[in-house]
Structures are given as C-alpha cells and as structure tokens.
Amino acid sequence: MDIKNNISLKPFNTFGIDVSAKEFVSVDSVKDLTAVLNTNPSNLMVLGGGSNMLLTKDIDALVVHINLKGISVITTSEDHVQIQVSAGENWHELVNWCLNENFGGLENLSLIPGNVGTAPIQNIGAYGVELKDSFISCEAINIQTKMLKTFTKDECNFGYRNSVFKQELKGQYIITSVVFELTRMNHKIKTNYGAIEAELKNSEIENPTIQEVSKAVIAIRNSKLPDPKVIGNSGSFFKNPVISNSKFEVLKTQFPEVPHYKISKNTIKIPAGWLIDTAGFKGKTFGDFGVHAKQALVLVNYGNASGKDILSLSKQIQKAIKFIFDIDLETEVNIL
Ligand code: EPU
Secondary structure: OOOEEEEEEEEHOOOOOEEEEEEEEEEOOOHHHHHHOOOOOEEEEEEEOOEEEEOOOOEEEEEEEEEEEEEEEEEEEOOEEEEEEEEOOEEHHHHHHHHHHEEOOOOHHHHOOOOOOOOOOOEEEEEEEHHHOEEEEEEEEEOOOOOEEEEEEEOOOEOEOOOOOOOOOOOEEEEEEEEEEEEOOOOOOOOOOHHHHHHHHOOOOOOHHHHHHHHHHHHHHHHHOOEEEEEEEEEOEEEEEEHHHHHHHHHHHHOOOOOOOOHHHHHHHOOOOHHHHHOOOOOOOOOOOOOOOOOOOOEEEOOOOOOHHHHHHHHHHHHHHHHHOOOOEOOOOEOO
C-alpha cells in the first residue's frame, strides 16, 4: 500500500481543479482496497473518474483512487451476454469494447466521462437510455464492515440521476464491479430521442447498427459538449428541474416557447440548459471560467479557475433562475 502525501488532484478530476489531497492511494485490487479500509482512516474520500465533482478546497482526507480493472464475460446465451466490469474501467472504453464485440445496450451512452464504478451512483443517462436499462447487479464493499455485498437492480432503487448510493446508503459503500446484460443479436436500437434520428438521416443511414448509433451520439455530443481533455468540465452541472403543472401554466404564459417533457400526471421537466440560456448566461466568460457557448448546462474551466470561482458562478446562476422563473436549480455534480 503506497500512501502518498500532498498530491495534486488536478489530473484526477475532469474540471481540472488544482487542489491537493492530504493523503492519496491508488488501489488496483479488492484486496488492496480492503487493506486500505482496514487502516480505518478517519476521513476518506473515494475517487473514481472524477467526472462528477467540483473540488472547492484542499481535501483533508485519505483519497482512495479506485483503479480496479478487468472486463469478463460471465454468461452467454444465443441472444444475450452478461459481463462483469471492474469499477476502475473507463466508461467510454467499456462502450467501445462492447461495440467491438457487437454487444448492444450501451451505445447511446457513448462518450460519457467517468468510470464504471461511479456510473450506477447517479444512474448515468443520455439519449433516451439509462445505465439501469442494462444493469443486472453490482458488488460493493461496506466501508465500515469491509464485507462485500451484491446489490440487485431493485435494491439500487434507480431514478433520474439517482440511486440508493446517493440516498440512504450515501458514503457507506464503494462499488467494486458491475454486471450488465447486453444483446448479442436483435439489438434494441433507440434513435427517437434528441438529435440521433436527424444525425443518422444526415449520414443517409436507415437501419443503423449499434456502431452507427454510437457514432451518431458521439457526433452530437462533440458538437455540443466540451471534451474535458481540452476544456475542464463535469458535463451537466445542474439537473433538469421538475415542476408542478400549475407552476408550468404560469411559466408558459410568460415564456410560451419553453421546452418541456411530461414526467407524470402532475409534473413536468424543464431543461435547465434552456433556463440558463434564456437568462442570458450561455457563453458568458469570467476570466478562466464560464458557461459553455454551445450548451448552457455545462460550466467550464478554461485554465486555472478555482473550484470556488465555479461554485460562485453556479450560485449566481441559481439565484437568477429563481428570480426570473421562480425555479430552484439543483446541482448534478457533487460539490466537495
Ligand atoms: N437548450 C437551450 N439552450 C442550451 C441548452 C439546451 O435552449 O444552451 C434547450 C434545447 O434546445 C433543448 C433542451 O434545452 O430543447 C434540452 O437540451 P439537450 O437536448 O441539450 O439536453 P438536456 O436535457 O439539457 C440531458 C442530460 C445530458 C444528456 C442529454 C442527452 C441532464 C441534466 N442532462 O441534457 O447529460 O447528455 O440530456 O440525453 O439530464 C450529463 O449528465 O453530464 C449530460 C450531459
């Protein structure tokens, strides 16, 4: 176990924020992870791909970087396959691995930053597909008892960008591997969400393969979302707010063009990107940080912004959205 002191976390978070960890250890096996937990650190921070966090201060804790690797096929039938994937595998590399094997189910989730082990925590989703659609189970270690437990899909209690690991069990478990069930034939192609259909039409593709769907998703994402390797960001900074029908009726009288999606009989989801755009923040730059010019939902670090800079911008946005639309915007990223 190689515990290092005062390590910069800049390479470990996609926002590229330079804060330091008091102690840092990278683990590449469950055995090593258990050994680290057995030292009973008083303060612990678990780090996966660092793609859904905003670091606003130095971390006065032992940061454990989950670097468990491996993908294996566990069962195969004529039309399905189950694979077990270690938590430290990069999400998009997993999607590419599946596409090479011609395993279907994750193609709409192409290019989402982050690692496999953190994907279930917020039930990552894009273009009409969520992680939960292919999820079978995950294995996780209890930080207190150091016992491994398998969580079924029901036990994970997945919701929109939500799961039991963000709610009742927050901070109690570290996911070590995830089992997915994917299709080997008769892939369920989903192209009716967002701009996928238009993108495929552009390329004159009528019956797309899963590889072609992935290519379309990548093209759409690249046209709107900044590549964290080039411009620091954490994807959607805010969740899309869900409001009541009555509130929506009021909003519509003032903003008849407001985009919206019916969620239930009484609730409607409004795209946070539209709210922030309409409030005039899109493309606004304040020195080294700002709101992305092509997607107002994404806050960006152009160089050496601090987490505090970005946090204060996010608060300014929340205040403006409350003032203009009377809507509370919740952050999607974890603020640390
Ligand atoms: N819009 C604007 N201005 C903007 C951005 C969006 O007016 O600057 C409008 C668009 O015109 C559109 C609507 O808002 O009518 C929705 O925007 P978009 O289709 O870009 O997607 P989204 O609902 O804002 C969600 C996810 C993304 C995911 C996309 C595609 C959330 C918070 N975000 O965005 O997830 O990629 O759908 O499925 O649910 C992420 O989580 O990091 C992420 C990028």
